[in-house]
Amino acid sequence: MLQKFCDQKRYGYLRLDGQTPTNRRQELVTKFNNKFSKEFIFLLSSKAGGVGLNLIGASRLVLYDIDWNPANDLQAMARVWRDGQAKQVHIYRLLTTGSIEEKIYQRQITKQGLSGAVMESKAGKSDVQFSREDLKDLFSLNVNTLCDTHELLCCDCQDRPDSVGVPTATTAPSSVRPCQLGAGGIKKAAKRNLGMDELMEWKHLRGNSSKANPDWFLEGVSEDVSFIFWHETKT
Ligand SMILES: [Zn+2]
Numbered sequence: 001m002l003q004k005f006c007d008q009k010r011y012g013y014l015r016l017d018g019q020t021p022t023n024r025r026q027e028l029v030t031k032f033n034n035k036f037s038k039e040f041i042f043l044l045s046s047k048a049g050g051v052g053l054n055l056i057g058a059s060r061l062v063l064y065d066i067d068w069n070p071a072n073d074l075q076a077m078a079r080v081w082r083d084g085q086a087k088q089v090h091i092y093r094l095l096t097t098g099s100i101e102e103k104i105y106q107r108q109i110t111k112q113g114l115s116g117a118v119m120e121s122k123a124g125k126s127d128v129q130f131s132r133e134d135l136k137d138l139f140s141l142n143v144n145t146l147c148d149t150h151e152l153l154c155c156d157c158q159d160r161p162d163s164v165g166v167p168t169a170t171t172a173p174s175s176v177r178p179c180q181l182g183a184g185g186i187k188k189a190a191k192r193n194l195g196m197d198e199l200m201e202w203k204h205l206r207g208n209s210s211k212a213n214p215d216w217f218l219e220g221v222s223e224d225v226s227f228i229f230w231h232e233t234k235t
Pocket of ligand 1: 150155156157204
C-alpha cells in the first residue's frame with residue numbers, strides 16, 4: 001500500500017522485506033544512507049530483521065502495523081538511532097484509534113514501558129495470558145473515542161501546565177473532551193492501567209491542536225490524526 005502511494009507521488013524509495021535476498025540487503029542500506037541518494041524513503045519490514053541494517057541516512061521513522069512483541073518494534077526504531085546518526089531523529093508511531101492496534105500498544109507499554117529500558121523479552125517465548133474478558137475487549141472496536149489510551153489514563157489535561165496546544169474551554173468548547181468518562185467511567189477507572197503511567201509524562205494533544213506548533217511536522221494531519229502523545233528526548 002505504501003509502495004503504491006510512493007509510486008503515485010513519484011517519491012524515490014527502496015524496499016527491503018522478507019523476500020529480499022540477504023546478499024542484496026547491505027547494498028540497499030548503503031545506497032539509502034548515501035546523502036546523494038535519490039531514494040529518500042526506505043520501506044522496511046520490521047520483521048526482515050538482520051544485523052547491519054543501520055539506517056542512519058534517515059531522520060524520520062514512521063512505524064505502523066505494530067507487533068505483539070515490543071522488542072521487535074524497538075529494534076525497528078533503533079535502526080535509525082545508531083552510532084553515526086548526526087541528525088535529530090523523529091519517530092512516529094501510527095495506530096488506529098479504538099482498534100486492536102491500540103490495545104496491542106497498551107499491552108506493549110504495560111509489558112515493557114515506553115523507553116524499552118527493560119529489554120528482557122525472551123525471543124520466541126510468550127507469557128501473555130488472556131482471560132475471556134480480555135479477549136472480548138481486544139476484539140471490540142471502540143468507535144466513540146478520540147483516543148482509547150488517553151481514556152484509560154484518566155487524565156485531565158486541563159490541569160496540566162505542560163500540555164501545550166490543548167484547547168481550553170474558552171477558545172474551543174466543542175473540542176474539550178477531557179477524560180471522557182461516561183457511564184462506563186467507574187469501570188474504566190477501576191481498570192486504570194498503572195503500567196501506562198509513563199505516558200502521563202508525555203504531552204497530550206488532540207489532532208486538531210497539532211497546528212499549534214509547526215515544528216512537529218504534523219500540520220495538515222488533523223483530519224486523519226485524532227490524538228497525539230508527544231515526547232522529546234534530549235541527548
Ligand atoms: Zn491528557
